[in-house]
Amino acid sequence: MTKQTFRVVIIEDDPMVQEVNRQFIEKVPYFSVAGVAGNGADGVEMVKRLKPDLVIMDIFMPVSDGIKTIRRLRAENQAVDVIVITAAKDSETIHAMLRHGAVDYIIKPFTFERIRQALENYRRFRLQLQAEGEMSQAHLDQLLHRREGGSAFALEDLPKGLNPVTLQQIIDYLSRQSAPLSAEEVAEHVGIARVTARRYLDYLEKNGRVRRAVEYGGIGRPTHRYVMCSRP
Structure with a gap:
């Protein structure tokens, strides 16, 4: 954004x-x-x-x-x-x-x-209104729904400690990226701790919204990277 x-x-x-x-x-x-x-x-x-x-x-x-x-x-x-x-x-x-x-x-x-x-x-x-120019009815409905509900995710559906606004920020950010990102990169953009970002990303992976890839390189632990899955 x-x-x-x-x-x-x-x-x-x-x-x-x-x-x-x-x-x-x-x-x-x-x-x-x-x-x-x-x-x-x-x-x-x-x-x-x-x-x-x-x-x-x-x-x-x-x-x-x-x-x-x-x-x-x-x-x-x-x-x-x-x-x-x-x-x-x-x-x-x-x-x-x-x-x-x-x-x-x-x-x-x-x-x-x-x-x-x-x-x-x-x-x-x-x-989103400023960026889109003309939009379809489906996209407008999605924007209006998110504005009223605060997020595409209901608060009661989230695990304790996860916030729907932060979750939507992560989704929006990942949706604009073509290459997979690490939890550290996501955390830096959203302004949260890496461990916290990992919890959100793990939740999105379990719900089929992101795909995780393991990157091996050099000495040390492999890096986990995340990319949005294509929407059905």
Whole structure:
């Protein structure tokens, strides 16, 4: 994937949550915080000025709450995506935000892992849309399914300790390679330990998604290399 950085504006009235959100977002590669606003009205003006890719938005805010804010962003045709992070968990509010185009909805209290998953899903979806140009209905359905589900693999289907977002990153990376790669090469690209990468690769091999080849050369242990299997 390209190393394009996605710029984020945070719209949140609680200073402590602002800082937690900022730290979490900037821990995720390829995301940076362009600005922070304490209410929806200021947030809209900040979006108009900074032109970010993404807004991370609360619902309960003074001056203009999250629903009014996302409505205004859409009414003014601001080309920005929205992820909601809020304590609001009633179906009416959730439906209102999704109806106005929120790409994800995270309920407080939240974890770094949940935000990381949301941002990585968003980045993957955006980059694939940019790269593909025209696409078939089947490919579009696949992209939309992955965006909603976070991965082609359900969390409950994975062994303990494996994350579906990381698994999908590995699949995406291997799918773009013509030559088999070692666990160390995969680990370096994804940003995980070699032993961890080996666990993901072994899981993919057991499920018929990758093929393992043993490479002998010189003194020492042979190198195990992995390549994606052709899809049926």
